Amino acid sequence: MSEDAEIVAEFLVESHENLDQLDRDLVELEQSPGSRELLSSIFRTIHTIKGTSGFLAFSRLERLTHVGENLLSRLRDGKMTMDADTTGVLLRMVDTVRALLEAIESEGTDTAPSVPVDDVVAELEETLAGRPRSAAPAAPEPVVEQPVVEPVPVVEPQPEPEAVVEPAAPAAAPEPAPAKPAAKRTARPAAKRTAKTPAAKPEATTPAAAAPTAPAPQTVETPAAAVAAPPAAEAPEHHDEDGVKRGVVDSSVRVDIDLLDGLVQLVGELVLTRNQILQRTETADDVELLRAAQRLDLVASELQESVMRTRMQPIGQVWSKMPRIVRDLAHQLGREVNLEMEGHETELDRSLLEALKGPLTHLVRNSLDHGIEPPADRAAAGKPAQGRLALRAFHESGQVVVEITDDGRGMDPDKIAAAAVARGVVSREAITRMETREILELIFRPGFSTAEQVTNVSGRGVGMDVVRTSIERIGGSVDITSVVGAGTTVRVRIPLTLAIIPALVVGESGERYAIPQANLVELVRLEGSDLRESVEVLAGAPVLRLRGRLLPLVTLGEALGGDPLRLGRSEALTIVVVQADDTRFGLCVAEVHDTQEIVVKPIGRQLKALPMYAGATIMGDGRVALILDVAGIARDRELATVVQPVEEHRSGLVDSRALLVLEVASGRRAALPLTAVSRLEEFEVARVERSGSAEVVQYRDGILPLVRLASAIGLVDSSQSSEQISVVVHEEEAGRVGIVIDKVLDVVEEAVVPTEVGKRPGVLGSAVVQDRVTDLVDLDAVVAPILAGAR
Amino acid sequence: MSAVAHAPGHADAHAGIRQYCTFWVDGLFFGLDVEWVQEVLRYQQMTVVPCAPESVLGLINLRGQIVTALDLRCRLGLPPRADGVLPMNVIVRSRGEVVSLLVDDIGEVIDTDARDLQPTPANLPTTVQDAVLGVMPLAGAILLVLDADRAVDVSTLADSTGGTP
Known part of the structure; x- marks a missing residue:
């Protein structure tokens, strides 16, 4: 029950806000009739109220807003045009909605007979039907002021709770036919009402007419309250425990978010100042000062935590x-x-x-x-x-x-x-x-x-x-x-604006950048021979071999618009393996600082278009550091693969379906099973020698026969044009073969659907990989002639 | 909410005496309606933003708020500041955001009649005209009255990457 009451209370707060907006919109609409935007906005507001009132079984309110929505929908779609009468009817509807909400607030139901729902519904329907209402009755706006008092006898019989909640027939409305809300909500609202009763009089009964009737509901409610004793006992967690008549709207303290933002900022400042003081006091001899500094440290930390917590809430x-x-x-x-x-x-x-x-x-x-x-x-x-x-x-x-x-x-x-x-x-x-x-x-x-x-x-x-x-x-x-x-x-x-997240702080070109912990997979440090074995450059694209998987490598400098990785120059590499959505890649960074909790802050409009930043944060020394958007970098560097979410249960193993996607013959795409790839190499064209009709290179104390993939799969070979050739080394029992390609595009683990389209010698068929048609290479057919010759 | 009240340069320009916060950029005397200006600060340490538009010199920490610092010289197409000369920050509020305009030097706050505002002479560089509401010939100098909203808008400029990290 208390949950119900909570929902109702929230509905009221929300609806009151919505109604204020509605008033503004309607007034504006008078100035610019036919504004679709305004009509849409009004429509949405009413739609929202209708939706919620439906859940909460406020059937009169629902019926009213439903008809209103119908009218607005026609206006919005341009099937009807706005005129003074229509505006009048709509305003009356808003007033009536407001009156119903007040009835709900004070009585817990929307059945108050003093609210003329049926009249307004009839008016709306007539307007909908297109009958002009030359003499619309004076707007019943004063309803807002009327005390909404339930007639004494009606509450008594407390009809069976499962009474049907069909929208009440117009005539039946004054009787609280929708007994369901009343019955369901007996305990909470009743308890609430009794709690309020003493103070209720001065405020609720402004018009004199209400005074005599006021005691009546009180007597009627008392039994209900008695039944509802347990919920009443838990009242303290609600807002009206002090017995003062307050509207739901002002019973909770709604603190302006700006104020909280301001607090968060001030606390941030305080923390920075504390850090500076702590640094100074480390070397101080003054015991009193040290003690004070420690206390400051403690208080500031706690304050920071609490202030942050005021804004964070579980979903x-x-x-x-x-x-x-x-x-x-x-x-x-x-x-x-x-x-x-x-x-x-x-x-x-x-x-x-x-x-x-x-x-x-x-x-x-x-x-x-x-x-x-x-x-x-x-x-x-x-x-x-x-x-x-x-x-x-x-x-x-x-x-x-x-x-x-x-x-x-x-x-x-x-x-x-x-x-x-x-x-x-x-x-x-x-x-x-x-x-x-x-x-x-x-x-x-x-x-x-x-x-x-x-x-x-x-x-x-x-x-x-x-x-x-x-x-x-x-x-x-x-x-x-x-x-x-x-x-x-x-x-x-x-x-997560303003959220605190753990992040790894890395350094590049004298600045610090934060990588959200959520994107971190692992840190890899490679030196010497490890580096040479694990990192290879394929047609200018560095890749990291990590436990059998190939990961594209990007340097942070490159991601930030600088130069790409030059392997020859680096003695050691620090690689942050990151993952965003379904893309995993290695980010080479110059320095790794530490992991810390950072406060995500938005960055200005001027920088919004930059995909690589998710925001900024302030470091302990007061300097600003940018937060990297890993997904943005992946998109920006075109590392993102459009992949069906494949569960990662096989880390460390090469997925048998994983494909190495290659470019051959200037722009055509082909794919090899990744399991068939043992190494990726680059050779200078000058190193290619001939043995008979075959091209070979000297490789690892042996001779590596080469096959031009383009020719082997019936395309025009274009790999001769550059000074280097990219080679996929395939190894099997019979020997090694170097498959010459233009460049490696990507490694995908997408489950592909092979088709027989494009089937020809050397090609098994084709499939759509990363939204592009890609030839699936028949590896055996491509390497068999070479290996046969080598034997 | 207060969007209307925040556009002092336009509607209220004819309302009479207004206060302008003045500053120099490459020898030009600029004024900005004080209603735009939050505060004026001396040089602040900045964090460079790789790939940002050229006129974005960096980010500064203004009491916990991250503020983008725009070089007015660059924004107005004026020659760059000499090496070693540190700019000053004029912190302005524009469309709900706080932005710092980097200027050479800060002048006084002056009162002047907004009705004296004249159209910007047509032979000024368009990059300057673009960000200026008009000019005001004063006794010793000509005041160029800036439009803060336009001054902080870098989207109209050619998109150039601001150097490598």
């Missing part, structure tokens, strides 16, 4: 509400859903958490409505009747990632494309040029929806649009992966 706060929401929705939609949640403890900044709430609810709602099928459909599709909805939160690359996964019907790109064209979201020509991923992204466009019918829950095409807008507003991103028939995963990434 579990939002998740604790999900089971209820999912249950209600599943019930309403006739679905069977098993909700799994993981990562409750993942902490993120409070303001981000707030901003995440709405979108997450939207996404969950979407998964249930559009994703998970009704049990009968699931059974027909051979799936268990109970659908699975998984919420997962974790930290990755200095970001918080929240995944919402369902095993529902998935998203059909063809359907989406068709709907997008039909709705005029995108042109038919544009669709043909789009990739599947881009088509899926269309659902984020305003006004898009594939739901065949508009339901109460979703399907008006606001959901995803709102989700994306709100997530992007906090600097995050949303992306979707979906398999038709198997389900959809929505991945929300949010930056």
Whole structure:
């Protein structure tokens, strides 16, 4: 029950804020009627209130906002135009919503008969139907001021809790037909009300008319309160324990985030000053000063910790509400859903958490409505009747990632494309040029929806649009992966602004850079012969051989716009092996300092376009250090591979499916199984000698026969043009062969789907690797002639 | 929220006496409405940002806040500062962000009638015109009144990488 009350309280706070926004929007709309942006904004606000009131079973409120939303939806889509009457009706709707919210706040239900919901609904419906209302009745705005008092007798009978909550028929409204909210919420609100009663009079009963009725509810409520004794006892954790009548809105202290930011900054300063003082006192003889400094140290650390903690909250706060929401929705939609949640403890900044709430609810709602099928459909599709909805939160690359996964019907790109064209979201020509991923992204466009019918829950095409807008507003991103028939995963990434993360501090060219610990895999230090054996340069691309895996190497200097690695010059290499998403690579750094907790701070607009930085932080000495964005570097250096998430259960082993992707014949792509590669070498063209008709080089006290891969697979060889040749050394019992290529592009561990397209001598077929068609080399066919000759 | 109140140069320019924070850049006398200016600081240590636009000289730590330092000389297309001469910081607020404009020297805060603002002479370099609201002929000098929003906008400049680390 207390959870209910909490949800209601939050709903009220949120809705009051929303209504303030709504007032501003409506007033602005009067100035610029027909502004789609404003209409969309108003629409979203009402949509949000409607959605939540649906969950909370405030059926009158839901009914009102539903009709209002219908009207707004038509206005937004340009099917109706705004006029003074419409504005009037909409304003009356907002006033009525406000009145209902106040009723909910004071009584716990939206059944207050004094709020003329039906009149307004009728008005809205008439406007919707296009009947002009020449003489609209005077706006019932004073409702806000009217004391909302439940008639004495109605509360008494306390109808059976499972009473149907169908939107109350207009006539029945004054009787609290929606007994469900009342019944369900008996304990908490009742206890709340009694607690408030003494002080309630002066404030709640401003109009004189209310005075006589005031004692009545009090007597009615008393029994309820008695029943509700246990919840009342736990009251202290709630806001109204002091018995003073306060609105939900002002019962919690809402501290301005700017103020908290200011505090965090000041504490940061304090910590730096402390560090300086501690340095000085180390050499001091004054015992008193030392003691004071130690105390300062302690207090500053604790203060810092507490201030930071004021802003960090576990995502579990939002998740604790999900089971209820999912249950209600599943019930309403006739679905069977098993909700799994993981990562409750993942902490993120409070303001981000707030901003995440709405979108997450939207996404969950979407998964249930559009994703998970009704049990009968699931059974027909051979799936268990109970659908699975998984919420997962974790930290990755200095970001918080929240995944919402369902095993529902998935998203059909063809359907989406068709709907997008039909709705005029995108042109038919544009669709043909789009990739599947881009088509899926269309659902984020305003006004898009594939739901065949508009339901109460979703399907008006606001959901995803709102989700994306709100997530992007906090600097995050949303992306979707979906398999038709198997389900959809929505991945929300949010930056950890102002979060504290552990990071490895490295040095390069006199500056320090922080690499988030989340991206770190390991540190490798290579010297002398180890270095020569483990690092090889392939056509200018250095790669690290690490326990059988080949990792691309990038120097930090190069990632920051400097020179690439010159192997010959380095005696030793310090390599930070990093991973972002599914890309792993080695970052060569000049120095490694230490691991420390850093505070992520945003960087200015002027630097936002630089992909290699995730933010900046302040070091102990007060200097600024940049935080590296490992994923950004991978993208920038084109190391990122588009890979299906392959679980990493085989570290240290070469995956038998791993492919070495090569360039041959000036731009054509070919792939060899990585297991067939024993070394990668570069030779100067001058070292190539001839033995009979074969090209050979002297290699490791022997002769290495060469085969030009391009010629061997029926392409024009272009490797002669450079001064060096890149060679993949293949070794088997019969001997070694050097396969001459143009250059190595990448190592991928993607599971490829081979096709027979392009099958010819030397080529098994082709596959799409990293979105490009790539020839799969028939290694045996390529090396067999050479090895046969060598024997 | 206070976006409107934050654009003093435009709407209120005709409202009468205004205060300008003045400074010199390559011998030119610039003024910035004090409402933009948060504070003025002497040289601060900077952290270089590799790959940043050329006019971004680095990042400074302003009491725990990370502030981008822009070289006004570079931004305005003026010749670079002589070696060893340290710039001063004029900390401005623009579109919700705090940015430092690096200038040669700081002048006084002067009161002048904003109605005296004249259009920028057309023969000034476009890089200067781009960031200036107008000019004000004063007794001893000509004041170039900067538009802070435009001065801190480096996106219009040719994208050049600011040297290697």
